[in-house]
Amino acid sequence: MPEASGMPGTASRPEIRVLGRVAYDVALALQQETAAAVKAGASAGVVFLLEHDPVITLGSNKPSNRVLCAPPDVTLVATDRGGGATIHNPGQLVVYPVVGLRSLGFGVKTFVAWVLDLGRQLLETYGVAAECRQNPLGLWVGVRKIASLGIHISRGVATHGLAVNLDNDLALFDAIVPCGLAGVAMTSAAAETGAPVDMGEARERMRAIVAAGLDRL
Secondary structure, three states, rough: OOOOOOOOOOOOOOOEEEEEEEHHHHHHHHHHHHHHHHHOOOOOOEEEEEEEOEEEEEOOHHOOOOOOOOOOOEEEOOOOOOOOOOOOOOOOEEEEEEEEOOOHHHHHHHHHHHHHHHHHHHHHHOOOOOEEEEEEEEEOOOOOOEEEEEEEEEEEEEEEEEEOOOOOHHHHHHHEHHHHOOOOOOOHHHHHOOOOOHHHHHHHHHHHHHHHHHHHO
C-alpha cells in the first residue's frame, strides 16, 4: 500500500489523504470503502490526492467512449462515473473527493464547480490560467483541455473526480477521443510553461488548496 499522509477527519470535515502512485483498481477500492463508510455515517469522507499507472477509463456516457488504439500494456477499465473515455498516467494529479454532498452544503452543480476550481487554483500556482467550463466540462486553456472531471453520485455521496495534467505524457491521449470530443487538443502545465513539475510538491500544493477550500465551507 502506498505511503499516505493526511489530517484526521472530524464529524464534519473530510480527511485529506495524500498518496503516491496508486493502481487504478486499488484507488477504486479505497473510494468504494470510503463511500460505504460515509453512507453509514461512520466517516466524514476522504479527499484522495494521487497519481495512476497508465490506464484508460470509460465513463457511463457510452457514445463518448471512443477508444482508437489502446496500447497492449495499458489497462482498459469501465467505470460508473459520468463522461467518456479518458487517460490517467504518471504526471497527472488526480483528486477523488469521496464526500457527502449535503453535509458540506453542496448540490451537484455547486460541487462540480467547487472541484473544478480546486484544479484551477492549482494550475494558477504554476502560472497557467485555466478556465472552468461546464460545456464541454473541464478546465481549458484556450481551446486546449488541461483537466477532465467525471463523478458518480450515489445516495448523496460522490466518487471519482478530477484529473489535472501537470507533467504527463500527452501522447497516450492519441489512443482515444478524449471525452468523446473529436479534434480536442490536450495540454499540461509543463507543455504550457515549458517547465517540469515536481509531482510530490504538486500534491502538497493541492493538499493546501483543498484544506483551504474545506475551511471556507
